[in-house]
Structures are given as C-alpha cells and as structure tokens.
Amino acid sequence: MSLRVVFMGTPDYGVPSLEALIAAGYDVAGVFCQPDKPSGRGKKIAFCPVKQCAVAHGIPVFQPVKTRVDGVEPLRKLAPDLCVTAAFGHILSQEVLDIPRLGTVNVHASLLPAYRGSAPVNWALINGEMVTGVTTMMTDKGMDTGDILMQREVAVEPGENAGALVDRLARMGAELLIETLRAIENGDCPRRKQDEALASYYPLLKKEMSRMDFTKTAKQLCDFVRGMNPWPGAYAGAYKVLEARAEDWNGNEAPGAVLRADPKAGLWIRAGEGALNVLRMQAAGGKPMDARDYLRGHQIETGARIAPEETDAE
RNA sequence: CGCGGGGUAGAGCAGUUCGGUAGCUCGUCGGGCUCAUAACCCGGAGGUCGAGGGUUCAAGUCCCUCCCCCGCAA
Numbered sequence: 001m002s003l004r005v006v007f008m009g010t011p012d013y014g015v016p017s018l019e020a021l022i023a024a025g026y027d028v029a030g031v032f033c034q035p036d037k038p039s040g041r042g043k044k045i046a047f048c049p050v051k052q053c054a055v056a057h058g059i060p061v062f063q064p065v066k067t068r069v070d071g072v073e074p075l076r077k078l079a080p081d082l083c084v085t086a087a088f089g090h091i092l093s094q095e096v097l098d099i100p101r102l103g104t105v106n107v108h109a110s111l112l113p114a115y116r117g118s119a120p121v122n123w124a125l126i127n128g129e130m131v132t133g134v135t136t137m138m139t140d141k142g143m144d145t146g147d148i149l150m151q152r153e154v155a156v157e158p159g160e161n162a163g164a165l166v167d168r169l170a171r172m173g174a175e176l177l178i179e180t181l182r183a184i185e186n187g188d189c190p191r192r193k194q195d196e197a198l199a200s201y202y203p204l205l206k207k208e209m210s211r212m213d214f215t216k217t218a219k220q221l222c223d224f225v226r227g228m229n230p231w232p233g234a235y236a237g238a239y240k241v242l243e244a245r246a247e248d249w250n251g252n253e254a255p256g257a258v259l260r261a262d263p264k265a266g267l268w269i270r271a272g273e274g275a276l277n278v279l280r281m282q283a284a285g286g287k288p289m290d291a292r293d294y295l296r297g298h299q300i301e302t303g304a305r306i307a308p309e310e311t312d313a314e
Numbered sequence: 315c316g317c318g319g320g321g322u323a324g325a326g327c328a329g330u331u332c333g334g335u336a337g338c339u340c341g342u343c344g345g346g347c348u349c350a351u352a353a354c355c356c357g358g359a360g361g362u363c364g365a366g367g368g369u370u371c372a373a374g375u376c377c378c379u380c381c382c383c384c385g386c387a388a
Binding site for chain 1: 315316319325326327328338339340341342352382383384385386387388
C-alpha cells in the first residue's frame with residue numbers, strides 16, 4: 001500500500017523529484033505550484049515546469065495564490081499521508097503542515113544547516129565551495145530549519161555554473177527523496193535537529209546583485225560568474241560574463257581596466273588581484289558567444305575601463 | 315497585440331539612410347621571413363546576402379508575406 005503524496009514545487013529543480021515519486025509508484029494525489037504568470041517573449045502565459053510535468057502525467061494541479069490561505073481546503077480534500085516540497089516558493093503555515101499525517105518533506109539543495117534560503121546553489125558557488133550536496137528534511141515553520149533526515153555530498157566540478165549544478169543536485173535530490181520516503185515507510189528514517197551554531201542563511205538572488213566588483217580577486221570574480229549564471233548573470237558594464245578564468249597578472253593597472261582585447265588573446269580584465277580572462281560573454285541584445293568571436297567583429301579599447309566608474313563604488 | 319535587437323564566406327561584424335562590380339577582422343589553404351611570437355609579409359579558396367513574391371534596365375539595399383534567433387521584462 002503506497003503512500004498518498006501531494007507534491008509542491010514550481011521550477012525545473014522540482015521536476016526530477018516529482019518524476020521520481022511517480023516512477024517509484026507513489027500515489028501522487030495532486031501537485032501544487034505557483035499560479036501561471038505571463039512570461040517569456042511575447043508575455044505568453046506559460047505553465048511552470050512542474051505543472052507541465054503534472055499535466056503530462058494526468059495529475060490534478062492546484063495553484064493557490066497563498067497556500068496558507070486558499071491552499072488549505074484543496075489540500076485537506078486530497079488527504080495526503082505526506083507532502084513533498086522542492087523549491088515551491090510558498091511559506092507553509094502550521095495549519096498546512098499539520099494536514100499530512102506523516103508531515104512534509106523538503107528536498108533542499110545544500111548540506112544543511114549551511115545555505116538555508118532560496119538560492120543555496122548560487123551562493124555555494126559564489127563562496128567558492130568545493131563540496132555541496134542535497135538534504136531531505138522535515139519542513140517546519142522556519143526557513144529550512146526543520147530536522148534533517150538524509151544528506152548526500154557531492155564535489156563541485158571545476159568551472160561548473162549554477163545552472164548545471166542545480167540540474168545535478170535536482171537529480172540527486174530526487175534519488176535521496178525516494179530513499180528517504182522508503183525509510184519513513186519502514187519507520188527507520190534517521191532524524192536529527194539542525195545545529196544552529198553552524199547555520200547560515202542566504203537570500204534570494206536579485207538582479208541588482210549582478211554587477212561584478214573588479215576590486216575582488218580574479219578567483220572571486222570567477223566564482224561569482226559561475227554562481228550567477230544562468231540567472232541573474234554577472235555583469236561587467238554592458239557585458240554579461242558567462243564564463244571566465246582567473247589568470248596571474250602583475251601590473252599597476254586599475255581594477256576593471258581592459259588589459260587585452262583582440263581575437264587572438266581574448267578579453268582580459270584587471271581584477272583586484274590577478275586578471276580575469278573572459279571566455280564567454282554576451283553583449284546587450286546579442287547572443288552568447290566566445291569572447292574571441294565577439295572581438296572579431298567589435299572593438300574594445302585596451303586600457304579602457306570595462307565598467308563605468310560609478311559601478312565600481314560600493 | 316508588453317518593449318527592443320538581429321539573420322551577409324567556417325566565426326564575428328560593416329554595407330541597407332539615398333538601389334549601380336560583395337567588404338572588414340579572424341580562421342583556413344599555399345608561399346616567404348624570423349633565435350623567437352597572441353609576430354610579420356605575399357598570394358589563394360570560400361557567399362543562392364534567412365525564405366517566397368513584387369517594383370525596377372538593375373535589389374543585400376525599396377514594398378508585401380512568411381520562417382528562425384536573441385536581449386529586456388518575468
């Protein structure tokens with residue numbers, strides 16, 4: 001007799017978990033996701049990835065504006081044994097959490113208690129972490145503060161960006177979720193409180209955070225580029241930097257100065273320490289391309305500052 | 315009807331206003347030079363200018379239709 005489960009999630013990150021639940025034979029009674037919003041070019045209404053997946057499997061979809069308000073009744077009617085959340089984006093009230101008799105399990109993309117919050121993968125990369133992972137936990141009223149059930153570590157690949165890593169963690173999280181549910185069913189799932197002393201919280205990324213600060217070291221800038229891609233992106237003036245490498249550089253140029261800019265050498269920018277070798281970039285209105293390709297058709301003056309003065313401040 | 319940019323040689327771009335022999339940088343191929351190079355010199359190949367139709371003596375360029383790509387915004 002398999003558990004009756006309600007899944008809650010919205011973006012791509014949640015899809016592998018939802019699919020894993022279905023594939024593992026759980027009775028997925030319903031799927032909650034955020035309301036459809038106009039998005040994309042042309043402002044068309046698009047289903048979020050989780051909804052697309054649910055629809056494809058013929059699972060009823062619920063899109064409350066605020067789950068703790070208009071989601072309560074629908075959830076009660078579904079009478080789930082257990083709820084699963086994965087990047088749902090809504091804060092659940094105690095009333096909601098009390099509905100499933102076995103509680104609510106969250107699949108979080110970090111090694112809790114580190115990197116609580118909505119953008120754990122991005123921040124782990126920005127901070128230059130070499131190891132991260134996924135955690136299954138009991139959702140409580142706090143922000144990723146519930147008891148830890150299972151964890152799995154993973155080494156960050158050199159040069160891996162947030163998009164790729166989220167992808168990888170989403171699949172790992174899906175596997176770990178199934179393991180966790182099996183254990184819960186068997187009544188032998190481990191469970192431990194989070195150590196508050198080790199906890200860290202990081203906020204949602206915002207577009208305003210996307211500006212590159214060239215007074216930082218080349219290594220820090222590389223990590224920033226990785227962590228901010230594919231969204232919101234790392235911006236150096238008018239250019240979005242998609243991929244970069246840290247290089248040694250000795251000289252007294254000001255941070256942000258263009259050191260080299262031609263099709264053969266590529267684009268090098270002075271950092272607070274070392275130089276940033278921009279490998280892939282994107283100009284406003286343009287498509288992503290190798291920096292060298294860009295320089296074949298566009299000129300950037302050596303010695304110029306890549307970013308306007310005022311963006312160096314702060 | 316949310317706003318906007320674009321499709322020209324393998325790559326990245328200019329040329330379109332005001333129709334008149336298809337250009338630039340890089341790559342590539344061949345030759346030369348140098349102790350050496352992200353070096354330099356000489357020469358060559360490579361393009362149905364996104365598709366279709368129209369106007370014209372003549373269309374990459376003007377008119378109409380369509381396809382595709384991308385940025386902002388989310």
